[in-house]
Amino acid sequence: MIAIIGAGKMGEALLAGMLAKGHAPGDVLVTEPRVEHAGELRRRYGVEVVPAQDAAKRADTLLLALKPQDMLALLDEIGPHVGTDRLVISVAAGLTTAVMESHLPAGVPVVRAMPNTPALMGQGMTAVAGGAHTGAAHLDRAEQLLGTVGEVIRVGEQHMDTVTAISGSGPAYFYFIAETMIEAGVAMGMPRATAQKLVGQTITGAAAMLAESGEHPVVLREAVTSPGGTTAAALRELERHGVRTAFTDAIEAARDRSRELSGS
Numbered sequence: 001m002i003a004i005i006g007a008g009k010m011g012e013a014l015l016a017g018m019l020a021k022g023h024a025p026g027d028v029l030v031t032e033p034r035v036e037h038a039g040e041l042r043r044r045y046g047v048e049v050v051p052a053q054d055a056a057k058r059a060d061t062l063l064l065a066l067k068p069q070d071m072l073a074l075l076d077e078i079g080p081h082v083g084t085d086r087l088v089i090s091v092a093a094g095l096t097t098a099v100m101e102s103h104l105p106a107g108v109p110v111v112r113a114m115p116n117t118p119a120l121m122g123q124g125m126t127a128v129a130g131g132a133h134t135g136a137a138h139l140d141r142a143e144q145l146l147g148t149v150g151e152v153i154r155v156g157e158q159h160m161d162t163v164t165a166i167s168g169s170g171p172a173y174f175y176f177i178a179e180t181m182i183e184a185g186v187a188m189g190m191p192r193a194t195a196q197k198l199v200g201q202t203i204t205g206a207a208a209m210l211a212e213s214g215e216h217p218v219v220l221r222e223a224v225t226s227p228g229g230t231t232a233a234a235l236r237e238l239e240r241h242g243v244r245t246a247f248t249d250a251i252e253a254a255r256d257r258s259r260e261l262s263g264s
Ligand SMILES: NC(=O)C1=CN([C@@H]2O[C@H](COP(=O)(O)OP(=O)(O)OC[C@H]3O[C@@H](n4cnc5c(N)ncnc54)[C@H](OP(=O)(O)O)[C@@H]3O)[C@@H](O)[C@H]2O)C=CC1
Pocket: 005, 006, 007, 008, 009, 010, 011, 031, 032, 033, 034, 037, 052, 065, 066, 067, 068, 070, 074, 091, 092, 093, 114, 115, 116, 117, 168, 169
């Protein structure tokens, strides 16, 4: 039995993705404090919504998807019901396994995971890192569970804040670019629906090229950039405005914010 505690944006994406990939609703418990949202989850997914302490007593795997700021109070609440035979998987940004372990009984295995919202479509990217009490079987279990909603890689925990900044937050960067490109088309007089179609399929096609060609992005970009042409003119403007530096700074800011959240 799996319990998803915290069914907000990420928790619900994992829930929906897991159910779509064959997990039975009867094998998943959900904890959600807001009564209306709890009702929606029951109706939409056919899962049982229970208080956190009940979830902790009944499930062998606890998938925690609360905000980092709410997580430690939750661990203090459920800790007395969590034995060393359970597996705790947290997707919270920043919170280290050491901090979480210190709010649970000694020896409870904790995996820190960082998924992203495309998990909803079975296209997630998740990195997992083990804590002081996790063995290979625990990481296998976490990988198998999160692998139902996309790809999983294992990293050392020292890389988790960078993972959070790149693939955890990453979908938002691409949506930001998509939004900007659509607005540029609309500003030039194109109907919004046409601009949205052009941008959506361009992102899908570019992603497929990147995934399937195995080429470095520079090589793919060069193939688009005809000598003396339009792409070269556009790229010159992106460089002039420091977009490369802006992205690097943005990703560093996300990494630093993840580190700050460790103290939540
Ligand atoms: N969004 C994303 O793309 C990603 C998020 N994450 C991580 O996932 C976590 C959740 O983020 P996100 O989904 O964006 O945030 P949300 O605010 O959408 O979700 C948090 C959920 O936790 C619920 N909650 C709060 N307190 C409790 C409690 N005591 N017991 C059970 N549930 C509770 C909230 O309920 P209510 O709204 O009713 O208060 C809400 O549904 C964060 O730690 C974040 O770092 C990780 C990777 C990607």
